[in-house]
Amino acid sequence: MSETKSSVLESEVEKFTIYASKWWESKKKTKFLLQTIEEVRIPLVKSGLTDAGLIKEANQDKSNMFEGIKILDVGSGGGRMAEPLAIMGADVTGVDPTKEMVDVAKEHLKTHENLKIDYICDTIENYSVNNKEKFDAVTIFDVTQHVKDVHQLLKASVDCLKPGGRVFITTWNKTFIAWFFLIFLFEWLLGIFPRGAHDFKYFISPDKISGYLEEFNCKTVEVKGFWYNLWNKKWSFTWYTGVFYTMQAIKEA
Numbered sequence: 001m002s003e004t005k006s007s008v009l010e011s012e013v014e015k016f017t018i019y020a021s022k023w024w025e026s027k028k029k030t031k032f033l034l035q036t037i038e039e040v041r042i043p044l045v046k047s048g049l050t051d052a053g054l055i056k057e058a059n060q061d062k063s064n065m066f067e068g069i070k071i072l073d074v075g076s077g078g079g080r081m082a083e084p085l086a087i088m089g090a091d092v093t094g095v096d097p098t099k100e101m102v103d104v105a106k107e108h109l110k111t112h113e114n115l116k117i118d119y120i121c122d123t124i125e126n127y128s129v130n131n132k133e134k135f136d137a138v139t140i141f142d143v144t145q146h147v148k149d150v151h152q153l154l155k156a157s158v159d160c161l162k163p164g165g166r167v168f169i170t171t172w173n174k175t176f177i178a179w180f181f182l183i184f185l186f187e188w189l190l191g192i193f194p195r196g197a198h199d200f201k202y203f204i205s206p207d208k209i210s211g212y213l214e215e216f217n218c219k220t221v222e223v224k225g226f227w228y229n230l231w232n233k234k235w236s237f238t239w240y241t242g243v244f245y246t247m248q249a250i251k252e253a
């Protein structure tokens with residue numbers, strides 16, 4: 001197996017090693033952030049896979065509608081996203097270089113029966129070189145703000161995608177308002193994240209990601225913001241992409 005230059009920031013792996021054991025803890029303070037899985041990420045993937053014609057017609061209203069779809073979850077962490085995707089029927093491969101995170105994900109998987117998830121402890125750059133398997137979709141959820149080279153991470157991720165396949169991304173924009181909410185408010189004032197968990201230097205705009213994806217033959221088809229409504233306590237999509245955003249792109253043939 002060859003070792004490839006990677007986008008991994010050792011300092012981030014050290015942080016995730018410390019956070020790993022608490023990954024599945026449902027704290028009151030962070031519960032609203034976990035709601036993004038149900039209220040933002042799953043609807044995003046569902047709409048993209050439906051547009052791509054990958055969800056079989058007979059399965060459209062079924063709880064296992066992702067059956068037969070192969071998804072690569074890049075930076076799968078403790079499996080918080082890989083599991084719901086697999087519960088919906090997908091055949092998931094999760095790749096993450098933080099060993100403690102992968103151990104937590106594997107342990108948590110034991111709480112389910114028959115979910116099709118394969119967790120691999122590696123960087124996406126190594127994985128893309130050493131594995132020839134191609135996927136229908138690649139999910140990169142809250143990973144780009146934790147790597148030193150998004151260009152490299154995206155290249156490796158897209159290399160694992162079939163032509164016509166979809167890339168789904170969620171991350172945070174590089175704006176003053178994103179810094180204000182995510183670092184000043186969430187880390188320093190409210191303690192929602194541990195202090196120092198994020199570095200503004202690695203935040204990135206949707207235009208930059210879109211430009212990189214274009215280099216790798218992927219056309220961005222959607223960029224949407226999402227926001228938490230304090231009245232109904234739910235996340236919803238919005239036109240405003242200045243803080244949290246999702247992206248969807250198609251790999252052209």
Ligand SMILES: C[S@@+](CC[C@H](N)C(=O)[O-])C[C@H]1O[C@@H](n2cnc3c(N)ncnc32)[C@H](O)[C@@H]1O
Nearest residue numbers: 008075076077080096097098123124141142143
């Ligand atoms: C904030 S966590 C996100 C975990 C998961 N996607 C979620 O949303 O729950 C970021 C993860 O990206 C992983 N990561 C960092 N660099 C990576 C790389 N080059 N390839 C794959 N994963 C990487 C880290 O180890 C960490 O577990």
